[in-house]
Amino acid sequence: MTPDIYGYAYFQTSGFSPKLAPVVDEVVRWFSFHSQGPAIPEIAARMQELADVARAGVADVLNADSEEIMLGENATIGINVVANGIDWKSGDNLILSSHEHPGNRLVWYNIARLHDVELRFVEMTDDQDRMREQLTRLIDNRTRIVSISHVSRRTGVRVAARDLVRIAHERDVPLLYDGAQSVGAIPVDVRAIECDFYVFSGHKYLMASQGTGGMYIRKDRIDWLRPVWIGSRSQKDFDLQGNMELLDNARRFEFGTRNLPDQIGLGKALEIWKSVGWENVFDAIRRYTDRMKQRLEEIPRLVLETPLPYDRSSGIVTFRLPGHESGAVLQSLQENEKILGSSLEFDSEGIRLSTHVFNTEEHLERLVSGLQRILRTGR
Ligand SMILES: Cc1ncc(COP(=O)(O)O)c(C=O)c1O
Known part of the structure; x- marks a missing residue:
């Protein structure tokens, strides 16, 4: 599979993954x-x-x-x-x-x-x-x-x-x-x-x-x-x-x-x-998720709801931007940067991103620059 699906940075594996x-x-x-x-x-x-x-x-x-x-x-x-x-x-x-x-x-x-x-x-x-x-x-x-x-x-x-x-x-x-x-x-x-x-x-x-x-x-x-x-x-x-x-x-x-x-x-x-080796898969998800948390922590005021230690978390990263409604942030990221995440409509104000082995560094760059854009412009 290609990492860019319809141009999206696909962070919605926790909902439905793209298929191999x-x-x-x-x-x-x-x-x-x-x-x-x-x-x-x-x-x-x-x-x-x-x-x-x-x-x-x-x-x-x-x-x-x-x-x-x-x-x-x-x-x-x-x-x-x-x-x-x-x-x-x-x-x-x-x-x-x-x-x-x-x-x-x-x-x-x-x-x-x-x-x-x-x-x-x-x-x-x-x-x-x-x-x-x-x-x-x-x-x-x-x-x-x-x-x-x-x-x-x-x-x-x-x-x-x-x-x-x-x-x-x-x-x-x-x-x-x-x-x-x-x-x-x-x-x-x-x-x-x-x-x-x-x-x-x-x-x-x-x-x-x-x-x-x-x-x-x-x-x-x-x-x-x-x-x-x-x-x-x-x-x-x-x-x-x-x-x-x-x-x-x-x-x-x-x-x-x-x-x-x-x-x-x-x-x-x-x-x-x-055949890829489960340990390699789990390790790749862990490394990418750790990196995502690290990059998100660079965003001023952003609140991570997911614990930092990976042994207490998994391939899901949830965060909020205080003062910004999560649904609107997600929509803005989707429309402008083609970031696909989830707004957890039932029970949280957070934005959920889930990671997998196909996510790339460029996806992270796009995410971070989108969040910076929202902080700069207010939307
Ligand atoms: C924790 C959890 N349980 C159950 C489900 C429902 O899964 P399924 O559609 O396979 O029944 C989901 C789907 O998102 C889930 O995240």
């Missing part, structure tokens, strides 16, 4: 192949085989087992599978953070409404002692789950993942990490974190098709979830009298006709990143 050119080629190739006749046994078998390669690729990058991976269209599907798979009782509670995306928020608001469940919120902060303290204080014997971002979509703060799991598990409470902003940007090892569930999107840092993603479900949590989201292909066996046996693995939550070319494209993306 070989991934696009792969999707088109297998879409054409599949479309010849999806019911032809040789075609169907080949497509399934390649989609299973994608599943193995996801398992590999998360350090999970393929049997623990559910593939779907996005991160939010996994959150729904978990949220609706809990046997809620009136008076239960669940814990989110204050920075959650609507995908990890509305699902739970709905649960609260449907089942008379209390919502509790940890204030997301880069002070991990405070995070631990808050979680310890909020959890009680009616808490059924903690669902929180591994990396905040708002500030890019990276939580102390293992510590929060430990606190939840001490009270026998499962923990779901929303990894939409982490997978592909920072190392994720679900075995080391020991979380129960981990959802991710393919269309952000992995640079795979829109509408790819999935979830890791720790083996012992597969049967723990009530299977409210199943259908054809979820089964190991069934008869016409109402008996069925579900698959033992996370595929029980996948059903119906699937978009296999895009899943194969996800597998291709994972193969490419692996």
Whole structure:
């Protein structure tokens, strides 16, 4: 891919990334192949085989087992599978953070409404002692789950993942990490974190098709979830009298006709990143992000909302220019310098820029000169 897409400095990977050119080629190739006749046994078998390669690729990058991976269209599907798979009782509670995306928020608001469940919120902060303290204080014997971002979509703060799991598990409470902003940007090892569930999107840092993603479900949590989201292909066996046996693995939550070319494209993306070397990818994102923070700090009065230390942040940099409305700043940068960022419309006044390996020094120059222009001219 070229670093300038329609002339934009593309800092919107946290929303949707541009796609890797070989991934696009792969999707088109297998879409054409599949479309010849999806019911032809040789075609169907080949497509399934390649989609299973994608599943193995996801398992590999998360350090999970393929049997623990559910593939779907996005991160939010996994959150729904978990949220609706809990046997809620009136008076239960669940814990989110204050920075959650609507995908990890509305699902739970709905649960609260449907089942008379209390919502509790940890204030997301880069002070991990405070995070631990808050979680310890909020959890009680009616808490059924903690669902929180591994990396905040708002500030890019990276939580102390293992510590929060430990606190939840001490009270026998499962923990779901929303990894939409982490997978592909920072190392994720679900075995080391020991979380129960981990959802991710393919269309952000992995640079795979829109509408790819999935979830890791720790083996012992597969049967723990009530299977409210199943259908054809979820089964190991069934008869016409109402008996069925579900698959033992996370595929029980996948059903119906699937978009296999895009899943194969996800597998291709994972193969490419692996061949580049994940450490190289993570390191390039880290170096670029550090450099962006450094350059932004040169702008008078600019307030960085993202912590400086990279081990407490990720590939997201959020800032404000006091006295300037963020939406207007972003629009001005977009119109004049072709900087593409996000204004975080739901829950922040900040401007969010996300970085990836394709961002260049020239993008940073353009950003800095645009901000200086706004300070000089007032708009
Ligand atoms: C933290 C977070 N969670 C969930 C989502 C929703 O992801 P998806 O569209 O893959 O469900 C996003 C998307 O921006 C996100 O940033």
